[in-house]
Amino acid sequence: MKIELNLFGALRQYTPAAAVTLEVADDARVADVRTALRAHAEAYWPGFHSGLLARSAFASETTVLREGEPVPADGRMAVLPPVSGG
């Protein structure tokens, strides 16, 4: 399936669109998306720090997703680096 990842915070600096489209298996879990994004980043993002992605969470519009959860049906997720609001 095709998934669209929206990037926030420090992850925005790696791609002007702040979004990445990836292809993953139809039964992919969040952990699989993390692996696919890491591979994409290492291939295409100059100066990418893998530590930042390791500390980033994946989320839908309503909740943070755990690693073992399936990808949302609409294939849309947000990638959230460590937060610093307030």
Added chain:
Amino acid sequence: MKIELNLFGALRQYTPAAAVTLEVADDARVADVRTALRAHAEAYWPGFHSGLLARSAFASETTVLREGEPVPADGRMAVLPPVSGG
């Protein structure tokens, strides 16, 4: 010496002026003033509750006075029932 006591809060209800002038010994302590005020109140204040005076503190303009402290030189004190600010 002559002392002037200013009354606050619930103590105001006992005397329209919210003040009492009493005569105490020149070497009087705060505890002596308390005794003198209680005698005055029992004599002149209709419906006086001695429990209120027992829970009231005596103070100068800058600090609450302990029972063993001497009366301030100017003879002026405030009588403070339990406080309820805020």
Added chain:
Amino acid sequence: MDAHVDTVQFAIADIARHRLDPAAALDFVSDPGFGGIAMFVGKVRAQNLGREVVGVSYDMFDPLALAVFAQAAEEARALVGPRLKLHVSHAKGRLGVGDLAVVVAAGTPHRDEAFRACRLMIEKVKHQAPIWKQEHYLDGDSVWSEGCSLCEGHAHDHD
């Protein structure tokens, strides 16, 4: 207080002439080096202990109240350090339901210090400042609140 004259602000607002102003309190405790401001605003409630309240009157022994605020400010400074601005204002006179009775604000570099200083100040205002509240009820009755005794051995005997 002399050393901190620009960092503490105390006011007794005779409500015949002045209103408490939370926005001005926020402004006063703001500073380019401060990221956190905690504020407490106390308002007159419509009910207390099951009775319908239509207003309250605050009595105050002004000079000692200001001295208690100043002493509390020194304690707050000892608690959270010198980078602190404080505002305390308290109404005096007759207030209606919803009127502002007290405003406390504390500005500090970070939020934990702001919360702690603000809480310390309002507790001192409630428990140690010579201020008295008389509640006026719908039935025409008026009663002075029970309150906290300032006598030795009576500290914090009532909230």
Added chain:
Amino acid sequence: MDAHVDTVQFAIADIARHRLDPAAALDFVSDPGFGGIAMFVGKVRAQNLGREVVGVSYDMFDPLALAVFAQAAEEARALVGPRLKLHVSHAKGRLGVGDLAVVVAAGTPHRDEAFRACRLMIEKVKHQAPIWKQEHYLDGDSVWSEGCSLCEGHAHDHD
């Protein structure tokens, strides 16, 4: 949130069009039955970790941020009970030093509940809401703040 629609107010203020408004927050959480309002106001500081800050930019994932605020409000209600009104507003976009970044206000019958609810809400905003701060320094450099990881096992790993 449906059951409490008049008692919670969340806002994301795109600073190109809106400003945070502490006075409006106080008004919103006021109620004739409430005696205590606690408020926290976060402002942009001129220094951080020894560097001179000239401004910050806030990025936000709006729908999840609003969901986190709503969940935090439910936790606050569980903590202090149903007699509670809450306001949370957070700026989005570029701010200058001294500008308001966040306003949290909690109104309750008594002050302890107001302080606890206010503190819970600001901690959730800081640690769990999908909001990111980029600091802009006097020397022209810009850096995203380190922040708190939302991953499992990383909760509250940084303040």
